[in-house]
Amino acid sequence: MEKIWSKTKIGNMELSHRLAMAPMTRSRAQEDGTPGELAALYYAQRATMGLLITEGTQPSDDGQGYLWSPGIYTDKHIKGWKKVTDAVHEAGGYVYIQLMHAGRMSHPDNTPHHRQPVAPSAIAPGVEMFTATGMQDIPVPRELSQEDIQTTISDFRKAAAAAIKAGADGVEIHGANGYLINQFLGENSNTRTDEYGGSIENRVRFAIEVTKAIVEEIGAERTGFRISPGTPLGGIQDGEQGPQLYRYLVKELAQLDLAYLHVMHLGDENLLQDIRSIWQNPLLVNRAGTLDDLSVDLDRGLADVVPVGVWSLANPDLVERLQQGAPLNEADPTTFFGLGSKGYTDYPTLEELKSQEGLH
Numbered sequence: 001m002e003k004i005w006s007k008t009k010i011g012n013m014e015l016s017h018r019l020a021m022a023p024m025t026r027s028r029a030q031e032d033g034t035p036g037e038l039a040a041l042y043y044a045q046r047a048t049m050g051l052l053i054t055e056g057t058q059p060s061d062d063g064q065g066y067l068w069s070p071g072i073y074t075d076k077h078i079k080g081w082k083k084v085t086d087a088v089h090e091a092g093g094y095v096y097i098q099l100m101h102a103g104r105m106s107h108p109d110n111t112p113h114h115r116q117p118v119a120p121s122a123i124a125p126g127v128e129m130f131t132a133t134g135m136q137d138i139p140v141p142r143e144l145s146q147e148d149i150q151t152t153i154s155d156f157r158k159a160a161a162a163a164i165k166a167g168a169d170g171v172e173i174h175g176a177n178g179y180l181i182n183q184f185l186g187e188n189s190n191t192r193t194d195e196y197g198g199s200i201e202n203r204v205r206f207a208i209e210v211t212k213a214i215v216e217e218i219g220a221e222r223t224g225f226r227i228s229p230g231t232p233l234g235g236i237q238d239g240e241q242g243p244q245l246y247r248y249l250v251k252e253l254a255q256l257d258l259a260y261l262h263v264m265h266l267g268d269e270n271l272l273q274d275i276r277s278i279w280q281n282p283l284l285v286n287r288a289g290t291l292d293d294l295s296v297d298l299d300r301g302l303a304d305v306v307p308v309g310v311w312s313l314a315n316p317d318l319v320e321r322l323q324q325g326a327p328l329n330e331a332d333p334t335t336f337f338g339l340g341s342k343g344y345t346d347y348p349t350l351e352e353l354k355s356q357e358g359l360h
């Protein structure tokens with residue numbers, strides 16, 4: 001456990017410990033994609049996590065998948081995010097905005113323009129999605145033309161610039177969990193026959209072009225990238241070539257000298273070892289596991305920083321509680337998405353619990 005509490009550096013950030021807050025969609029933004037009124041408070045409450053990676057944030061109308069997810073492509077979005085970044089900085093934390101283009105993981109009822117979702121190929125993910133009228137099948141997406149691909153890369157670039165304008169310390173490119181970039185990587189979601197499909201090199205091309213554009217725009221030291229090898233979310237199958245594809249992707253990304261690589265790790269230990277040896281810069285490893293597992297990857301030298309999701313959602317003072325060995329609040333999954341302050345900004349800190357007890 002010792003290593004968790006040691007200092008480290010990521011990009012321009014001096015972190016006082018090795019935990020971070022994992023990105024989590026909370027679906028509480030305003031109708032137009034501006035972060036909700038409580039977002040600044042929610043993130044600032046968790047500032048002792050050091051590096052906060054925000055909820056997935058769309059770079060364009062096309063990029064929205066879920067209801068009430070925030071965007072970062074209008075002046076109003078920038079103003080809304082500025083409140084968040086100011087509040088986090090004031091509370092002593094750092095914040096990276098996660099750029100998430102949902103691609104085919106979307107529904108016309110959920111987007112501002114109500115258009116058919118877009119993807120590398122016209123293949124539906126075969127899953128349902130929550131909409132204002134309940135769960136609905138996700139429709140077959142429209143295949144992106146080569147021109148659309150260039151526009152999408154440019155949207156990512158502009159969104160990264162907007163994030164920096166909004167005061168973010170950097171951006172994390174969401175290449176994981178079944179969304180657009182992951183759809184290009186997947187064997188069963190990308191059947192293109194041009195230079196963006198087919199071979200490993202071709203399926204990785206979009207991820208690299210997006211990353212290069214963002215690096216050019218805001219600098220490598222402010223750019224992170226998230227992958228989730230072997231994760232079947234959103235109907236994605238990596239196929240037999242999966243581990244090989246991820247080794248190639250990580251090698252290509254390594255040449256760009258990014259602030260960090262973030263692996264959502266589901267258990268291919270050999271692949272994680274390989275990634276560690278290819279990737280010389282800071283490596284973030286998030287594994288959905290028990291608290292006892294928190295430091296395993298740090299202690300084995302496989303991770304430099306450990307992002308934590310659900311426990312940081314439910315415990316604004318997670319760092320203090322872990323340091324003191326104090327009991328933790330349990331998360332309430334019924335309030336993960338939507339609603340207001342309930343299950344968002346009302347999880348008590350230890351101090352608050354103590355003073356509540358004192359009142360009784």
Ligand SMILES: Cc1cc2nc3c(=O)[nH]c(=O)nc-3n(C[C@H](O)[C@H](O)[C@H](O)COP(=O)(O)O)c2cc1C
Nearest residue numbers: 022023024025055056264286288289308309310336
């Ligand atoms: C409510 C919720 C929302 C999530 N939204 C995102 C997201 O927007 N982007 C992302 O990359 N991962 C997202 N995840 C995955 C988490 O970042 C994390 O990988 C996962 O919860 C496992 O880690 P944990 O056990 O520490 O929570 C989400 C998870 C949860 C529980």
